[in-house]
Amino acid sequence: VKMALVFGRMRISKTFEEWHAGFTAHQEARQASGIEDVLCAPVIGSQEVIYVVRTAHPRRVHDLMWSDAAREVIEASGHVMGSETFVICDEV
Numbered sequence: 652v653k654m655a656l657v658f659g660r661m662r663i664s665k666t667f668e669e670w671h672a673g674f675t676a677h678q679e680a681r682q683a684s685g686i687e688d689v690l691c692a693p694v695i696g697s698q699e700v701i702y703v704v705r706t707a708h709p710r711r712v713h714d715l716m717w718s719d720a721a722r723e724v725i726e727a728s729g730h731v732m733g734s735e736t737f738v739i740c741d742e743v
Contacts, residue, residue, distance in 0.1 A: 654706065657686075
């Protein structure tokens, strides 16, 4: 199965630690959708985070984020919905 790395960047309205707690709480939902966490980190000098996930189905990252089931948890983490950008790369 060909895997892709999805690099996501988004603004957050809370601290990185608060955002990360929500991101961690949502990990099981990502795993159930075939999305494996690789890393996440705050952007220096900006109220943003970068995260990287591995998946065979990159579209699921966006679809899960905007699903009714996940949206409340994601918004509560401080993720500014609509601010996200994604770069999808082949894993080599």
